[in-house]
Amino acid sequence: DTGVSQDPRHKITKRGQNVTFRCDPISEHNRLYWYRQTLGQGPEFLTYFQNEAQLEKSRLLSDRFSAERPKGSFSTLEIQRTEQGDSAMYLCASSRRRQGADTQYFGPGTRLTVL
Amino acid sequence: QKEVEQNSGPLSVPEGAIASLNCTYSDRGSQSFFWYRQYSGKSPELIMSIYSNGDKEDGRFTAQLNKASQYVSLLIRDSQPSDSATYLCAVNPPGGGNKLTFGTGTQLKVEL
Numbered sequence: 328d329t330g331v332s333q334d335p336r337h338k339i340t341k342r343g344q345n346v347t348f349r350c351d352p353i354s355e356h357n358r359l360y361w362y363r364q365t366l367g368q369g370p371e372f373l374t375y376f377q378n379e380a381q382l383e384k385s386r387l388l389s390d391r392f393s394a395e396r397p398k399g400s401f402s403t404l405e406i407q408r409t410e411q412g413d414s415a416m417y418l419c420a421s422s423r424r425r426q427g428a429d430t431q432y433f434g435p436g437t438r439l440t441v442l
Numbered sequence: 443q444k445e446v447e448q449n450s451g452p453l454s455v456p457e458g459a460i461a462s463l464n465c466t467y468s469d470r471g472s473q474s475f476f477w478y479r480q481y482s483g484k485s486p487e488l489i490m491s492i493y494s495n496g497d498k499e500d501g502r503f504t505a506q507l508n509k510a511s512q513y514v515s516l517l518i519r520d521s522q523p524s525d526s527a528t529y530l531c532a533v534n535p536p537g538g539g540n541k542l543t544f545g546t547g548t549q550l551k552v553e554l
Contacts, residue, residue, distance in 0.1 A: 369532075383541060418486070436485045
């Protein structure tokens with residue numbers, strides 16, 4: 328069972344540019360999550376997919392952020408018109424509900440630096 | 443009040459000792475609780491999950507849950523320098539779908 332993979336691992340961009348990140352979940356995991364983590368903080372929930380449906384989105388998530396999971400497999404997270412405050416580690420996690428439990432496994436993350 | 447609270451540390455313990463990490467949560471109806479370990483610059487790695495009151499043991503790790511006190515803890519026996527990391531407590535709150543709410547983490551340092 329390969330783990331969750333994310334690409335790229337690092338991204339440096341200039342303020343105002345658009346960036347897109349990709350996440351490939353563990354095979355057969357139908358749930359996929361995006362979180363953001365800044366230094367000294369725990370991961371903060373951004374959005375969640377079950378199969379291809381986006382079921383929940385954080386109220387804190389700016390309209391500049393959009394996520395897709397077109398075929399219920401991999402997912403992309405796009406940030407438009409990046410700002411310096413978007414600099415963070417973007418984490419993807421996946422899960423599959425078993426015996427009433429839903430355990431999330433994280434990918435290696437994409438570290439975004441906005442100059 | 444934060445939804446999930448942890449002491450940020452650092453918590454320093456000598457090698458071979460028991461490390462005790464604590465977490466409190468605010469939503470009384472929360473049902474699922476998780477401990478993740480995070481090394482500096484890396485992503486969170488699942489250590490344990492716990493759903494019922496009491497203790498759950500896995501190797502050197504024991505998770506303890508007390509829903510009445512809204513308290514969950516992680517004990518690490520025979521602490522090793524490789525256990526030095528930040529430990530994140532995560533809770534699946536009631537009505538929160540499947541998202542996890544994390545604490546800020548406790549930094550553990552195991553000293554030789």
